[in-house]
Amino acid sequence: MNYEAVMGLEVHAQLLTKSKLFCSCSTEFGKGPNQNTCPVCLGLPGTLPVLNRKAVEFAIRAGLATDCQIAAKSVFARKNYFYPDLPKGYQISQYELPICLKGRVEIEVEGIKKTIGLTRIHMEEDAGKLLHEHPESRSREASWVDLNRAGVPLIEIVSEPDIRSTQEAVAYLKKLRTTLVYLGVCDGNMEEGSLRCDANISLRPVGQAKFGTKVEIKNMNSFRHIEKALQHEMERQKEVLTEGGKILQETRLWDTEKEVTVAMRSKEEAHDYRYFPDPDLLPLLVDEPWIAKVRQELPELPNTKKERFVSQYHLSNTDAEILVSAKGIANFFEECVKQYPDAKKISNWVINEFLRMIKADETQIPKSLLTPARLAETFKLVDEGKISGSVAKTVLQKIFETGQPPEKIVEQEGLSQISDDSSLEKTIDEIIAANPKEVERYKAGNEKLIGFFVGQVMKQTGGRANPAKVNELLKRKL
Amino acid sequence: MDLHHFTIHELHLLLKEKKCSSEEITRSVFERIRKVEPKVHSYVTLTEEIALKQAKKADERIREKDFPPLLGIPIGIKDNFLTEGIPTTCASKILANYLPPYNGTAVQRLLDQGAVVVGKLNMDEFAMGSSNETSAVGTARNPWDLERIPGGSSGGSAAAVTAGECIAATGTDTGGSIRLPAALTNTVGLKPTYGRVSRYGIIAFASSLDQVGPITKDVTDCAMMLQAMAGHDPRDSTSLNLPVPDYQKTLSRDVSGWKIGIPKEYFIDGLDPEISASLNEAMKTFKKMGAECLEVSLPHTDYGVPTYYILATAEASSNLARYDGVRYGYRNQEAKDLIQLYQKSRSEGFGPEVKRRIMLGTYVLSSGYYDAYYLRGQKARTLIRQDFEKAFEKCDVLLTPVSPTAAWKVGEKLDDPLKMYLSDIFTINVNLAGLPGISLPCGFTRSGLPIGMQLIGKHFEEEKILRAAFSYEQATEWHMRRPKL
Secondary structure, X not given: OOEEEEEEEEEEEEOOOOEOOXXXXXXXXXXXXXXXXXXXXXXXXXXXXXXOHHHHHHHHHHHHHOOOEEOOEEOEEEEEOOOOOOOOOEEEEEOOOOOEEEEXXXXXXXXXXXXXXXXXXXEEEOOOEEEOOOOOOOOOOOOEEEOOOOOOEEEEEXXXXXXXXXXXXXXXXXXXXXXXXXXOOOOOOOOOOOEEEEEEEEEEXXXXXXXXXXXXXXXEOOHHHHHHHHHHHHHHHHHHHHOOOOOOOEEEEEEOOOOEEEEEEEOOOOOOOOOEEOOOOOOEEOOHHHHHHHHHOOOOOHHHHHHHHHHHHOOOHHHHHHHHOOHHHHHHHHHHHHHOOOHHHHHHXXXXXXXXXXXXXXXXXXXXXXXXXXXXXXHHHHHOOOOOHHHHHHHHHHHHHHOOOHHHHHHHHOOOOEOOHHHHHHHHHHHHHHOHHHHHHHHOOOHHHHHHHHHHHHHHOOOOEOHHHHHHHHHHHO | OOHHHOOHHHHHHHHHOOOOOHHHHHHHHHHHHHHHHHHHOOEEEEOHXXXXXXXXXXXXXXXXXXXXXXOOOEEEEEOOEOEOOEOOOOOOHHHOOOOOOOOOHHHHHHHHHOOEEEEEEOOOHHHOOOOOOOOOOOOOOEOOEOOEOOOOOOHHHHHHHHHXXXXXXXEEEOOOOOHHHHHHHOOEEEEOOOOOEOOOOEOOOOOOOOEEEEEEOOHHHHHHHXXXXXXXXXXXXXXOOOOXXXXXXXXXXXXXXXXXXXXXXHOOOOOOHHHHHHHHHHHHHHHHOOOEEEEEOOOOHHXXXXXXXXXXXXXXXXHHHHOOOOOOOOOOOOOOOHHHHHHHHHHHHOOHHHHHHHHHHHHHHOOOOOHHHHHHHHHHHHHHHHHHHHHOOOOOEEEEEOOOOOOOEOOOOOOOHHHHHHHHOOOHHHHHHOOOEEEEEEEEOOXXXXXXXXXEOOOXXXXXXXXXXXXXXXXXXXXXXXXXX
């Protein structure tokens, strides 16, 4: 029997607010254990939450960008459970009345467009972190609680069960991540856990309308793991069903080392969270003027930016698509164009060279020593005939590594262009002498071989020869 | 001079006229404590050293011309108010030795005025109780009859004020915890409108019902204490951002033309005839002052106690989840794993009444029961609030009993939680409706036990019930009596 997968994703995105959701502690990552804490986020007796309005604004932004309805009234609820990383014994979340409802995200897989529905986006606070080994003593006798993350604002974005393949799941998640980063509400960093994803997945025979029994998969913290975990879980469920077995409704953990999903808890063992409205917080009221203001201040989103790039910079659709795939890359491109207005040239270089340098990871851009100004300086050296285009590549790679100005690199490494006839002629003569067969074939009419000779000259001169000059001299000599 | 028996406003005058010093008042209070505390047991913690330092500081400030009304006045703080560097235990083993790193807003406002902290007052554990008997450190006794309870949960506060172990005290009231002990000890106790006083720094019992208020020797002191603590606090989202009137200024002996509503559902068979008689006398006093008493109806009164024990316990079950032995408070040392740590620490740290309420609250919030209990409870709460709104269309304030009986014997109701819960039958609905209510002395039983009456006002109309109470107090002398100890 053929089976079809039915998937829905729950994505937790950490909001980029400066302070926590219910107190004024910093949200900065990487501080010493429990440095970013106060009586409120430590859950000390007598403390009360006060809502961070910026976090609400960020949630509204995310809702507007995904075509959600923004609820005029939403309610914070307590999700009650015991765990040492949860200082109050409950997490403040939204349950029956979330802030955003009924949105959608457009994805494209292998040229086919599809809409993934969003059930809701709700706000909640993050929990702390447990360390089961002391960082210094490596003792496993106790567990250590770090509450820096406790109270950091999150939004949980819940999709409809509209996803049918791992490719769609990855495309959806990538689109969502790009959108959130564009909105400036989340840094999208999956390694640091700023973006986390759980999946609900079930199989059903192709053609059947009713959903099968779903399994929740947790602990997938990269795109690669998500793809692998979902693929593995689909195969596992298919095997069970093919053998006539039944899928148990349960939560499974993705084991990143063994690359299998492992049962964590069954439906019967599921927590009863005893949700109820948090009496310490008033209902959250969002009026039309507030929504209108946030809408007006929404940053440009990928689709709009792509269209603008095509019309403003005369780029191809494909190139524009690549440039807007990440906000950081698009910004870098535009910064470069400001300093060096040949957009086509910049676009080619960013797509062919820069993306490789930063390993297509926009989070590397702020760390890059190669700034738009340095890029412009290098390109100007080419225009002025001081270095060749191929040397420019080497220079830019060097700038990326050292941050030095291009003139200095050219000078230090002796990379300036050779346009001087006599020295070039000498090299060309040597190459003609060393390749008699090719010379013969060229003379017999294979003119394409000119490229081979140019290449040899460039190789010999370490790319420093002026290609136009070389061409001219070669043709004359041959 | 027995300075400890004076009121705040009397002492304020004496201080102003330099007839005594804060240090003398404070020493007088501690003398009194040394004498009667072994019998009354009002305090969990005494802070004599801190108090004397504060008193000396206050005396320096008094040299200035104008000073705040509470400057130099020794005040007792209920032990569920967080006090920086002073143990705050909620009269529970689970918080024994807990030292808060900060002051709650109400406490801070008292300290800002220069009040002197005598110590932390005994109470029912986590404010869960009507008699003070659930305290983990033993029951405070009623100074009017040491065989009897002082009421609860702010029993230590009421006992200390009437016994002269402090000049005034703070309390909290979730279902009657200020008003009931005030009524049983011949003191004045005010539960303000929900949202009038910040709850920041109060150990939460039931967040939608808890409210901070004073217990004092008379109505003027009550107004002064409320004045000091009331007002918006950005740290408490449920505290209302409304201007606070000058309560002392509104105190006048003038209720002529006022309509005083008498809810018929509050004068029931279970009400002690002596209390009923005292309240009838009080009505006559009001009439003599030109007020009119008229019967009103609060038809959903009977739903109050069950509604309260659903909503309050639901909130409590969640509020008390943080006492888990992980970060602070009592922790069982033998636990082998996390579940054991939770189970043992909480089983050993909480007393039986607290555990009973946590279980009740957990049950009513459980999946499958939520709609039948919690949601219906919320609906009943709305009906109860609407009852009051309708009644207030016809009258200015309501007059009711506070307790169905005078102070009962220690142990009398301890084995019967339901009987104990019913002692709050006249106070609970005021919390459910979020209204202000004041309890003040209005007589004594033949055996010499105090009787209190309750005046209930509209939301944020504390000044009205204070004025009615002040008028009555001026016309009577009940509040002048002190217990013989």
